Amino acid sequence: MIDLYYWTTPNGHKISIFLEETGLEYRIIPxxxxxxxxxxxxxxKISPNNKIPAIVDHHPVDGGAPLSLFESGAILEYLAEKTGRFLSTDLRRRWDTLQWLYWQMGGFGPMLGQNHHFKQYAPEKIDYAIDRYVKESERLYGVLDDLLADREFMAGEYSIADMATYPWARGWEKQGQDIDSLPNVKRWLAAIGERPAVQRAYALADEISQEAVVNEDSKSVLFGQGRRRKA
Ligand SMILES: N[C@@H](CCC(=O)N[C@@H](CS)C(=O)NCC(=O)O)C(=O)O
Structure with missing residues (x-):
């Protein structure tokens, strides 16, 4: 049994998609x-960075004590290794998958996060910041589109790299991107969006909450946190 500490955000969806794809037994802890x-x-104690997603695997393959993990990239890699799914054991394909997973973790996700912040949530509209992150998003979407020009999925076969990237890329419209200039991304988004496991993951999110994650009440919780000091 896997406990998934989850909320209805792109980083949360990465893991619910993986779990739905593989049929691993899990329960959601909102x-x-x-x-x-x-x-x-x-x-x-599980996620010292105070962010979702996190997991606790009650039956790790070494037979030891429950294993907890935070950081969605590490969780995807762990679950892929545990199940032998969505991360090839072939040396080259494996590292191709991982380099694109880390590209998502270190670039695509964080930059789109800043895009969301300055374009949608910041109390002041700062043109320089909006322009910087919309343009950087455009650059990253271009890299993804070029990658997908001769591959069906990011590492050839559907993998944890796609599961990490899809939940962020489906927000292209709010991120100020022109999908018609990204035909390969458009085709890839449609293909992943049709997968039953992906549809189940999003249906589950709707069951948990349909409320916008960022709203006037949550802004003071989510933004400007500063250092947390232990009591
Ligand atoms: N690099 C982290 C990012 C996780 C992250 O940013 N989670 C957000 C939701 S998408 C969160 O929990 N925010 C709560 C907070 O900042 O207090 C990962 O990929 O797991």
Whole structure:
């Protein structure tokens, strides 16, 4: 049994998609990040960075004590290794998959996160910041489109790299991107969006909450956190 500490955000969806794809037994423990659940002591023991997603695997393959993990890239890699799914054992394909997974973790996700912040949520519209992140997003989407020109999925076969990237890329419209100039991304988004496991993951999100994660009440919880000091 896997406990998935989750909220209805792109980083949360990465893991619910993987779990739905593989049929691993799991249960969701909602962490309502707009209300501050991520600062609870029990959650911080699992995820000291106060962010979802996190997991606890009650039956790790070494037969030892329950294993907890935070950071969606590490979780995807761990679950792929545990199940032998969506991360090839072939040396070249494996590292091709991982380099694109890390590209998502270190670039695509964080830059789109800043795009969301300055374009949609910041109390002041700062043209320089909006322009910087919309342009950087455009550059990254271009890299993805070029990658997908001669591959069906990011590493050839559907993999954890696609599962990490899709939940962010489906927000292209709000991110100020022109999907018609990205025909390969458009085709790839449609193909992943049709997968039953992906549809189940998003249906599950709707069951948990249909509330916008960032709203006027949650902004003061999510933004401007500064350093948290232990009580
Ligand atoms: N690099 C982390 C990022 C996780 C992350 O940013 N999670 C957000 C939701 S998408 C969160 O939990 N925010 C709560 C907070 O910042 O207090 C990962 O990929 O797991």
């Amino acid at each position: 962490i309502h990040i707009g209300r501050g659940d991520q600062f609870g002591d029990a959650f911080l």
